[in-house]
Amino acid sequence: MRLYSTKNPSSDFSLKEAIFKGLPDDGGLFMPYVIPVLPNAFFENIQNLSLQEIAFEVSKNMLQGAVPDDALRNIVEDAINFEVPLVPLDENIYSLELFHGPTYAFKDFGARFMSRLMAYFIDNKQEEVNILVATSGDTGSAVAHGFLGVPGIHVTILYPSGKVSDMQEKQFATLGSNITALEVDGTFDDCQKMVKQAFNDQKLNAAMKLTSANSINIARLIPQSFYYFYAYSRLDKRKPLVFSVPSGNFGNLLGGLLAKKMGLPIYKFVAATNANHVVPDYLASGEFNPRPSVRTVSNAMDVGNPSNFERILNIFAESFEDIKSNIDGKHYTDEETKAIITAVHKEQGYILDPHSAIGYKGLKDYLAEEGKDLNGVFLSTAHPAKFLEVVEPLIDGEVQIPGALQEAMNKPKQSKPIPADFDALRAYLLKEG
Numbered sequence: 001m002r003l004y005s006t007k008n009p010s011s012d013f014s015l016k017e018a019i020f021k022g023l024p025d026d027g028g029l030f031m032p033y034v035i036p037v038l039p040n041a042f043f044e045n046i047q048n049l050s051l052q053e054i055a056f057e058v059s060k061n062m063l064q065g066a067v068p069d070d071a072l073r074n075i076v077e078d079a080i081n082f083e084v085p086l087v088p089l090d091e092n093i094y095s096l097e098l099f100h101g102p103t104y105a106f107k108d109f110g111a112r113f114m115s116r117l118m119a120y121f122i123d124n125k126q127e128e129v130n131i132l133v134a135t136s137g138d139t140g141s142a143v144a145h146g147f148l149g150v151p152g153i154h155v156t157i158l159y160p161s162g163k164v165s166d167m168q169e170k171q172f173a174t175l176g177s178n179i180t181a182l183e184v185d186g187t188f189d190d191c192q193k194m195v196k197q198a199f200n201d202q203k204l205n206a207a208m209k210l211t212s213a214n215s216i217n218i219a220r221l222i223p224q225s226f227y228y229f230y231a232y233s234r235l236d237k238r239k240p241l242v243f244s245v246p247s248g249n250f251g252n253l254l255g256g257l258l259a260k261k262m263g264l265p266i267y268k269f270v271a272a273t274n275a276n277h278v279v280p281d282y283l284a285s286g287e288f289n290p291r292p293s294v295r296t297v298s299n300a301m302d303v304g305n306p307s308n309f310e311r312i313l314n315i316f317a318e319s320f321e322d323i324k325s326n327i328d329g330k331h332y333t334d335e336e337t338k339a340i341i342t343a344v345h346k347e348q349g350y351i352l353d354p355h356s357a358i359g360y361k362g363l364k365d366y367l368a369e370e371g372k373d374l375n376g377v378f379l380s381t382a383h384p385a386k387f388l389e390v391v392e393p394l395i396d397g398e399v400q401i402p403g404a405l406q407e408a409m410n411k412p413k414q415s416k417p418i419p420a421d422f423d424a425l426r427a428y429l430l431k432e433g
């Protein structure tokens with residue numbers, strides 16, 4: 001598998017280079033030169049394959065020999081070791097529950113697959129790779145759990161003290177083992193700045209191998225295509241299929257676009273957002289105007305300048321007509337999001353989290369407008385127990401908290417306090433690393 005930077009179509013990188021670099025130096029994003037189309041035989045037989053078998057076939061074609069089959073099979077089976085239920089709700093509407101991994105959100109797919117791929121590519125198993133991440137909440141837990149116990153890798157997470165939820169903090173700051181949480185006396189922006197300074201610091205880079213695990217890493221996009229194939233495999237193939245994707249940075253939707261490029265017959269995508277609706281606006285007007293993000297109840301989607309937008313342009317060769325014919329845009333206010341949670345609970349007894357609720361509403365509205373006989377799947381991206389404060393008042397009842405989440409809540413946090421100062425971070429890393 002070879003990759004190029006969207007800013008330089010003749011650049012050429014191996015998968016290993018793209019994964020450890022994260023971003024090309026020219027400020028573009030990595031894209032594969034070839035997105036292979038899967039053979040007909042695969043689609044004809046797909047209903048007989050398990051999720052892991054589908055994931056293996058898809059990644060094997062995508063990686064084109066960059067990882068030998070046996071190793072890739074192990075990576076897939078170890079990374080995707082949880083269920084993905086497809087739950088029927090209304091007629092022709094299904095919830096694809098992507099939240100049954102260790103952190104109860106869909107980011108487990110990307111983080112777990114990337115971590116195992118990185119571990120495979122570390123040639124010198126003696127030399128430790130240090131992953132450095134700044135988090136405002138959810139990325140930290142997906143990355144921490146994704147890399148927990150992976151040999152050859154140490155993860156250091158920086159987070160702003162007092163500015164992440166209790167549940168989020170417990171998910172990444174109680175793990176120990178190869179995961180260290182640094183509680184920074186400052187803001188998320190301070191954390192991000194310190195991480196950036198670390199990547200640019202010569203002394204630090206001479207002393208240790210530092211790498212990032214941010215969400216635009218190509219290794220996080222590939223596994224986000226698996227479940228689109230899986231949903232298709234479990235539904236009536238004769239009906240055109242629509243996916244509604246609650247979106248922020250658009251990595252999840254990109255996974256679907258990759259699947260379609262690989263031959264999966266997807267009729268339409270719905271890009272469903274909250275008040276941060278630069279992409280729905282683009283789909284309506286053809287103009288892309290990034291702006292500062294605003295806070296909403298679906299906070300993992302509070303993105304004002306989606307970093308994967310450039311990949312959407314790239315995949316459609318910048319044709320606005322093509323983009324518009326593939327993707328429909330919808331966006332909702334917090335009031336609408338909350339009303340949907342209440343209504344779906346009342347009518348179906350099903351509890352949506354605030355992100356999935358936007359996916360559901362986008363799908364409902366699209367299907368009503370389209371008026372054809374379609375199958376619709378919305379991606380359920382988080383377990384409602386992660387958003388108790390929002391969800392419980394809306395359903396006038398309790399959300400059952402999964403055992404592992406409850407267990408994490410009961411563990412003592414083990415983070416190390418640190419001032420919002422790069423010298424302190426450097427001194428810490430040099431001493432510990």
Ligand SMILES: *Cc1c(COP(=O)(O)O)cnc(C)c1O
Pocket residue numbers: 105106107138246247248249250251252253300301355356381382
């Ligand atoms: C990250 C996240 C999203 C948005 O996914 P993108 O790939 O950034 O579009 C939606 N829901 C939840 C729960 C998330 O954590």
